[in-house]
Amino acid sequence: MAKYRNNAYDIAIIGGGLVGCAAAYYLSSSASVAVIERGQINQGASGQNAGSLHFQIEHRLLQNNKELTKELEHYVALTQLAIAYWQGMEQELDCDVELVMDGGLMVAETDAEIDLLQRKSDLEKSQGLRVELLDKDETLKLAPCLSERVKAALFCPCEGHCNPRLLTPVYAGKATDRGADIFTNSRVTAVHRDEGKWRIDLLNSEGSQQRETLVADVVLNAAGAWAGEVATMSHLRLPLFPVGLIMNVTEKRSPLIHHLIQHAGRKLSIKQVHDGNILIGGGWSAPLAKKQGLWLSNSSPLVNIDTVIDNLRTAVDIVPQVKDLHLLRTWTGTTALAPDPFPVLGRAGQTADYYVAAGGSGFTYGPVYARLMSELILTGSSSFPLEAYSPNRFGPGV
Ligand SMILES: Cc1cc2nc3c(=O)[nH]c(=O)nc-3n(C[C@H](O)[C@H](O)[C@H](O)COP(=O)(O)OP(=O)(O)OC[C@H]3O[C@@H](n4cnc5c(N)ncnc54)[C@H](O)[C@@H]3O)c2cc1C
Structure with a gap:
C-alpha cells in the first residue's frame, strides 16, 4: 500500500474493485491517480462474484421489460465492445486470469x-x-x-468465465506500474469541494486510525454497492x-x-x-x-x-x-x-468533475466501463455513447 506519499492528484478513484482498479490502469497513463479502498483491493463484489462473462441478454431483462427494446439494443452494442476487450485482455495485460x-x-x-x-x-x-x-x-x-x-x-x-480473484489485482498491479498510488485500509469519510478542488478525507483503519486528506481535481466514485453512500458525502443522491x-x-x-x-x-x-x-x-x-x-x-x-x-x-x-x-x-x-437494469456511468449532475461508474453486470462489463469512463474523464467524450447510462437520467436531484 502507498503511504500517503503525495496528497494531490489529478484523479481520485473511490473503490478498489474491478471498475476502480481497471479505471486506474487506463487513467494512469495520462494522469496522476490515487485509488482509495476502505479494505483490501478486490474485497467487494469484484472478488466475490461468479466470474461469468454473460454476453447474452439476461432473461430477466427481457421478461420484465418489453418496453425497453431500444435500450436493450444499445446494451447489446456495448456487449460487442466488451467481447472485443475480453478477447484481447490477457495479451494487453500480459497475464493469465483463467479466462475461458x-x-x-x-x-x-x-x-x-x-x-x-x-x-x-x-x-x-x-x-x-x-x-x-x-x-x-x-x-x-x-x-x-x-x-x-x-x-x-x-x-x-x-x-x-474468468477468475474474479485474479483479474482486479492484475489491474491494480499494472496501474501501480504506471504510477498510480493505491491506498488500502483507507475509508473515505468525507468528499467536499474547496477552492476548486475535491478534498477527500480518509480514515486509516490499520491500528493508528490515522486521518489524512487527499486533494484531487476529479473524483471517480467506483464504490459499487456503496456508491450511493459515498455520493451522499458530496450531497449527491444516486439511486443505486x-x-x-x-x-x-x-x-x-x-x-x-x-x-x-x-x-x-x-x-x-x-x-x-x-x-x-x-x-x-x-x-x-x-x-x-x-x-x-x-x-x-x-x-x-x-x-x-x-x-x-x-x-x-x-x-x-x-x-x-x-x-x-x-x-x-x-x-x-x-x-x-439501479432502478432500471442498466449501469450508472458518467458525470453526476452539475457537480464539477464528479463521475460515477457503478451497477450493471460489473464483472462482464467492468473493464469496458472503466475504459470508456477513462476516455470520458480525460477527453470529455467516449468512443461509445454513454448518455443512456448517465446518472442524470434519474432526475435533477442527482
Ligand atoms: C455474488 C455475486 C455474483 C456476481 N456474479 C457476476 C457474474 O457472474 N458476472 C458479472 O458480470 N457480474 C456479477 N456480479 C456483479 C459484479 O460482481 C459487480 O457488478 C462488480 O464486481 C462491481 O465492481 P465494482 O468495482 O463496481 O464494485 P466492488 O467490487 O464492490 O468495489 C467497490 C469497492 O469500494 C469500496 N468502498 C466502499 N465504500 C468505500 C469508502 N467509503 N471508502 C473507500 N472504499 C470504499 C469497497 O470496499 C469495494 O472494494 C456478481 C455480484 C455478486 C455479489
Missing part, C-alpha cells in the same frame, strides 16, 4: 422459455451478436451434461441500491461442464472452473445485514439455507451429475442495482 471463452448456453425447459429465447435471439442478432438457437438434440449433443428436461438453448460462442447475492462451490471433479450454463426462466448460472470445482449461482438473493432496519454496510449479507437448497436443486435439475458432489462452500456478496 468457449461459449455459453441459456437453456429452456418450457415452450414459453423457448419463445423468450427466440425473441431474445432476434434482438441480439439484429445488433450483430453471434447467437444460435439450438433444439433439444443439438443442445444435448453440444453439452451432454445437461438434463433431458432441457428442450432448447440459445448458444453464444463468446461467453465464458445494495443487493445481497449468494454463490456456491462444489468439490473438484473431472471435466463435466464445458460451457457457461444459464437458464431462460429460472435463476441459474453454473460452470466448471479451471481447478475442476463447479460454481453455482444465478442471482439468488441473500438478505442484507441490518440493525433497526438500517443496512449494516460493513457486514456481509446473510446466508439463508433455504435459498442455498433452492439454488442447488435448480442446478441438479439442469446438470443432474452435480447431485453426486459435495458442496464445499457458500458465500455472499453485495452488488449495486
Whole structure:
C-alpha cells in the first residue's frame, strides 16, 4: 500500500474493485491517480462474484421489460465492445486470469422459455451478436451434461468465465506500474469541494486510525454497492441500491461442464472452473445485514439455507451429475442495482468533475466501463455513447 506519499492528484478513484482498479490502469497513463479502498483491493463484489462473462441478454431483462427494446439494443452494442476487450485482455495485460471463452448456453425447459429465447435471439442478432438457437438434440449433443428436461438453448460462442480473484489485482498491479498510488485500509469519510478542488478525507483503519486528506481535481466514485453512500458525502443522491447475492462451490471433479450454463426462466448460472470445482449461482438473493432496519454496510449479507437448497436443486435439475458432489462452500456478496437494469456511468449532475461508474453486470462489463469512463474523464467524450447510462437520467436531484 502507498503511504500517503503525495496528497494531490489529478484523479481520485473511490473503490478498489474491478471498475476502480481497471479505471486506474487506463487513467494512469495520462494522469496522476490515487485509488482509495476502505479494505483490501478486490474485497467487494469484484472478488466475490461468479466470474461469468454473460454476453447474452439476461432473461430477466427481457421478461420484465418489453418496453425497453431500444435500450436493450444499445446494451447489446456495448456487449460487442466488451467481447472485443475480453478477447484481447490477457495479451494487453500480459497475464493469465483463467479466462475461458468457449461459449455459453441459456437453456429452456418450457415452450414459453423457448419463445423468450427466440425473441431474445432476434434482438441480439439484429445488433450483430453471434447467437444460435439450438433444439433439444443439438443442445444435448453440444453439452451432454445437461438434463433431458432441457428442450432448447440459445448458444453464444463468446461467453465464458474468468477468475474474479485474479483479474482486479492484475489491474491494480499494472496501474501501480504506471504510477498510480493505491491506498488500502483507507475509508473515505468525507468528499467536499474547496477552492476548486475535491478534498477527500480518509480514515486509516490499520491500528493508528490515522486521518489524512487527499486533494484531487476529479473524483471517480467506483464504490459499487456503496456508491450511493459515498455520493451522499458530496450531497449527491444516486439511486443505486445494495443487493445481497449468494454463490456456491462444489468439490473438484473431472471435466463435466464445458460451457457457461444459464437458464431462460429460472435463476441459474453454473460452470466448471479451471481447478475442476463447479460454481453455482444465478442471482439468488441473500438478505442484507441490518440493525433497526438500517443496512449494516460493513457486514456481509446473510446466508439463508433455504435459498442455498433452492439454488442447488435448480442446478441438479439442469446438470443432474452435480447431485453426486459435495458442496464445499457458500458465500455472499453485495452488488449495486439501479432502478432500471442498466449501469450508472458518467458525470453526476452539475457537480464539477464528479463521475460515477457503478451497477450493471460489473464483472462482464467492468473493464469496458472503466475504459470508456477513462476516455470520458480525460477527453470529455467516449468512443461509445454513454448518455443512456448517465446518472442524470434519474432526475435533477442527482
Ligand atoms: C455474488 C455475486 C455474483 C456476481 N456474479 C457476476 C457474474 O457472474 N458476472 C458479472 O458480470 N457480474 C456479477 N456480479 C456483479 C459484479 O460482481 C459487480 O457488478 C462488480 O464486481 C462491481 O465492481 P465494482 O468495482 O463496481 O464494485 P466492488 O467490487 O464492490 O468495489 C467497490 C469497492 O469500494 C469500496 N468502498 C466502499 N465504500 C468505500 C469508502 N467509503 N471508502 C473507500 N472504499 C470504499 C469497497 O470496499 C469495494 O472494494 C456478481 C455480484 C455478486 C455479489
